[in-house]
Amino acid sequence: AQSVAQPEDQVNVAEGNPLTVKCTYSVSGNPYLFWYVQYPNRGLQFLLKYITGDNLVKGSYGFEAEFNKSQTSFHLKKPSALVSDSALYFCAVRGYNNDMRFGAGTRLTVKP
Amino acid sequence: DSGVTQTPKHLITATGQRVTLRCSPRSGDLSVYWYQQSLDQGLQFLIQYYNGEERAKGNILERFSAQQFPDLHSELNLSSLELGDSALYFCASSSRPAPNTEAFFGQGTRLTVV
Numbered sequence: 001a002q003s004v005a006q007p008e009d010q011v012n013v014a015e016g017n018p019l020t021v022k023c024t025y026s027v028s029g030n031p032y033l034f035w036y037v038q039y040p041n042r043g044l045q046f047l048l049k050y051i052t053g054d055n056l057v058k059g060s061y062g063f064e065a066e067f068n069k070s071q072t073s074f075h076l077k078k079p080s081a082l083v084s085d086s087a088l089y090f091c092a093v094r095g096y097n098n099d100m101r102f103g104a105g106t107r108l109t110v111k112p
Numbered sequence: 113d114s115g116v117t118q119t120p121k122h123l124i125t126a127t128g129q130r131v132t133l134r135c136s137p138r139s140g141d142l143s144v145y146w147y148q149q150s151l152d153q154g155l156q157f158l159i160q161y162y163n164g165e166e167r168a169k170g171n172i173l174e175r176f177s178a179q180q181f182p183d184l185h186s187e188l189n190l191s192s193l194e195l196g197d198s199a200l201y202f203c204a205s206s207s208r209p210a211p212n213t214e215a216f217f218g219q220g221t222r223l224t225v226v
Binding site: 030032034036042043044045046049051090094095097098099100101102103104105 | 143145147155160170212220
């Protein structure tokens, strides 16, 4: 079955430092991978997606993600973290029926 | 603003009751998804509709049902409510249920069962 895993419940970084939020996937066939962010009491906001092509995908708010087929990973990155990036981040994959299946989420805290 | 509208934003009801959550997708989107977000189970896919037809089913209880109407809005009906049904319920929409399309989420309905 199509699935994603986020191995870290919590990631803490200092403002200005690079951040990485990890995601690994398990799919049959081509992977269609997504990152979403959720701020408190809000819905999920789409950040970026990998469909095919370049392994480095650029998205909203300065985020990017690196697709690595050999490691079955799709890590979310940002060169310089902001306090306002503190939120819950979800990795997702399209399932067989095109439903979207999410990881458990990673809480990112950026400290000033 | 994602363009997906969910009503109501908050709902408090008693155990055993029945509630209806409503979702209006983004203009032009034909596909609607429902998710349940609880603290202990993360974001769980419930059900998906495309242009009025059920397309995929996830971990949806028999006490729950949904439908998508001809004007493409969708309703999620939750009956015989239990304390454990307290959660955030999200609706999302996409233009079509294709693998390369992202889904856009509403703000959610927070259901509290007392």
